[in-house]
Amino acid sequence: MLLAFDTATPQVSVAITDRDDPERVLVELTSERAMKHGEQLAPLIAEALERCGLVRQDLTALAVGVGPGPFTGLRVGLVTARTLAHVLEIPVYGVCSLDVLAVEAVDTGALGAPDEGTEFAVATDARRKEVYLARYDGTGARLSGPVVDRPAQLATDGPVVGEGALLYPDSFPHAVGPSRPSAGWLARAVAGERAELHDPEPMYLRRPDATMPGTPKRVS
Amino acid sequence: MSEPDGPLVLGIETSCDETGVGIVRGRTLLADAVASSVDEHARFGGVVPEVASRAHLEAMVPTVERACETAGVRLHDVDAIAVTSGPGLAGALLVGVAAAKALALALGKPIYGVNHLAAHVAVDQLEHGPLPEPCLAMLVSGGHSSLLRVTDVTTGVQPMGSTIDDAAGEAFDKVARLLGLPFPGGPHIDRVAREGSSVYVDFPRGLTSRRDLERHRFDFSFSGLKTAVARWVEARERSGEPVPVADVAASFQEAVCDVLVRKALDAARSEGIEDLLIGGGVAANSRLRAMAEERAAGLGIRVRVPRPGLCTDNGAMVAALGAEMVARGRTASSLDLPADSSMPVTEVLAG
Numbered sequence: 001m002l003l004a005f006d007t008a009t010p011q012v013s014v015a016i017t018d019r020d021d022p023e024r025v026l027v028e029l030t031s032e033r034a035m036k037h038g039e040q041l042a043p044l045i046a047e048a049l050e051r052c053g054l055v056r057q058d059l060t061a062l063a064v065g066v067g068p069g070p071f072t073g074l075r076v077g078l079v080t081a082r083t084l085a086h087v088l089e090i091p092v093y094g095v096c097s098l099d100v101l102a103v104e105a106v107d108t109g110a111l112g113a114p115d116e117g118t119e120f121a122v123a124t125d126a127r128r129k130e131v132y133l134a135r136y137d138g139t140g141a142r143l144s145g146p147v148v149d150r151p152a153q154l155a156t157d158g159p160v161v162g163e164g165a166l167l168y169p170d171s172f173p174h175a176v177g178p179s180r181p182s183a184g185w186l187a188r189a190v191a192g193e194r195a196e197l198h199d200p201e202p203m204y205l206r207r208p209d210a211t212m213p214g215t216p217k218r219v220s
Numbered sequence: 221m222s223e224p225d226g227p228l229v230l231g232i233e234t235s236c237d238e239t240g241v242g243i244v245r246g247r248t249l250l251a252d253a254v255a256s257s258v259d260e261h262a263r264f265g266g267v268v269p270e271v272a273s274r275a276h277l278e279a280m281v282p283t284v285e286r287a288c289e290t291a292g293v294r295l296h297d298v299d300a301i302a303v304t305s306g307p308g309l310a311g312a313l314l315v316g317v318a319a320a321k322a323l324a325l326a327l328g329k330p331i332y333g334v335n336h337l338a339a340h341v342a343v344d345q346l347e348h349g350p351l352p353e354p355c356l357a358m359l360v361s362g363g364h365s366s367l368l369r370v371t372d373v374t375t376g377v378q379p380m381g382s383t384i385d386d387a388a389g390e391a392f393d394k395v396a397r398l399l400g401l402p403f404p405g406g407p408h409i410d411r412v413a414r415e416g417s418s419v420y421v422d423f424p425r426g427l428t429s430r431r432d433l434e435r436h437r438f439d440f441s442f443s444g445l446k447t448a449v450a451r452w453v454e455a456r457e458r459s460g461e462p463v464p465v466a467d468v469a470a471s472f473q474e475a476v477c478d479v480l481v482r483k484a485l486d487a488a489r490s491e492g493i494e495d496l497l498i499g500g501g502v503a504a505n506s507r508l509r510a511m512a513e514e515r516a517a518g519l520g521i522r523v524r525v526p527r528p529g530l531c532t533d534n535g536a537m538v539a540a541l542g543a544e545m546v547a548r549g550r551t552a553s554s555l556d557l558p559a560d561s562s563m564p565v566t567e568v569l570a571g
């Protein structure tokens with residue numbers, strides 16, 4: 001039983017997959033309120049277990065979205081995953097949240113027939129008028145990225161999956177597929193070995209904002 | 221409760237730059253593991269919230285492991301999890317709260333989201349036994365300067381006064397910088413002040429004039445003091461004379477301690493309280509301890525100050541308050557408890 005969750009967007013998404021058919025999602029829950037990851041993730045996990053009639057000891061592995069995404073929410077997901085894995089003594093797999101969108105887009109045929117081999121990009125909201133973006137081949141395998149930059153710097157007429165395309169249509173006129181990563185597809189991506197597995201380390205892509213102090217201001 | 225000598229509680233503290241995980245059994249300290257990111261902040265001259273949050277994420281599981289090893293307990297034996305719910309840096313608090321929830325969820329144990337200030341008070345029980353109630357608590361650190369009347373550390377904490385500008389510890393940091401001493405300033409000022417004269421400069425005592433005492437009897441102000449030190453140092457530099465660092469440090473420290481002790485004892489006396497507890501990082505200051513004990517003795521007031529390691533932010537203090545919550549039968553928090561960066565001190569336990 002794989003428990004998957006992603007907190008790399010304003011929403012929290014939680015899913016659990018079937019023991020015998022790991023690509024079958026038993027339950028998928030999405031938070032109602034934006035930006036309240038810290039309050040919503042643990043209750044959603046508890047509710048997901050309960051809806052499946054499972055107890056925590058039934059879990060055999062964890063999958064967590066490692067972003068990129070807003071740092072505060074991202075850390076809620078990662079510290080939760082690491083701590084649960086530590087206590088339950090089960091493995092935890094990190095997956096780039098953009099890869100999850102890529103897998104969903106390909107597998108749901110959002111880009112046409114899966115074997116056509118159309119390259120595409122995934123772009124999500126990085127705030128500060130920037131996007132996180134990565135490029136993929138037609139099977140959903142990542143070719144480059146993710147990077148963070150202004151939409152105009154990354155503009156493309158090709159198909160673009162994710163919220164970034166919806167937010168910046170001038171730079172990404174060809175929006176397709178899902179807008180936010182779902183835990184259900186995160187779980188399928190891990191179970192089906194469709195995405196690269198990482199340690200549960202956050203993809204920050206940006207340095208912390210911090211300014212070096214100058215000399216103290218004179219007061220007289 | 222699994223043991224006759226009290227509940228086994230693990231406490232997590234991440235309100236600022238220390239990742240603290242403590243384990244207590246009742247009022248007995250079993251482990252106090254702390255990972256600090258202070259070195260990463262030193263070059264910025266203050267705590268950078270995002271740097272602190274990143275460090276908390278990296279340190280969390282290793283610090284939990286270290287605490288369990290030191291205490292010689294298994295996580296599964298813990299009766300409850302306690303965590304600082306607020307006040308503090310929002311993003312930093314959130315890492316600790318999320319980790320605590322994951323522990324509670326994975327262990328099937330209750331969680332108590334507690335107030336950081338009340339935890340600074342409760343920690344003293346680990347060293348000096350049951351807290352006298354009521355007591356007057358003075359908490360002084362880089363983030364807080366408050367006088368609290370504590371009738372029940374799990375439910376009854378009333379603010380009597382606090383700083384109207386800088387925290388006491390902030391004043392130490394800023395003056396240290398003026399004097400070319402490293403961050404955090406407290407320990408360095410304390411050290412160099414021992415070689416200096418505390419009456420070399422008569423720095424102002426904030427909010428102690430008759431008029432101020434009417435409106436701000438138990439409040440503090442350290443911003444004017446900091447400016448006065450800066451003016452004094454600048455005047456010296458302009459005149460081309462060397463700045464007597466030890467004397468300035470000692471005179472500044474004397475001014476801070478004088479105001480703190482004076483107001484704390486006044487507050488205690490006004491409430492007829494006979495026990496003063498001093499906590500927070502500044503409580504590690506040797507002059508503050510000595511002055512408080514000396515002046516309190518004359519008034520028949522007892523002073524309790526935990527040892528320096530328990531005064532600064534740590535997980536043991538959170539565990540200590542959590543254990544008291546369990547022992548007094550308080551209702552546990554729910555799994556959706558928030559991290560509340562401006563949690564009022566009157567809210568000791570988050571819903």
Ligand SMILES: [Zn+2]
Nearest residue numbers: 336361500533
């Ligand atoms: Zn503190």
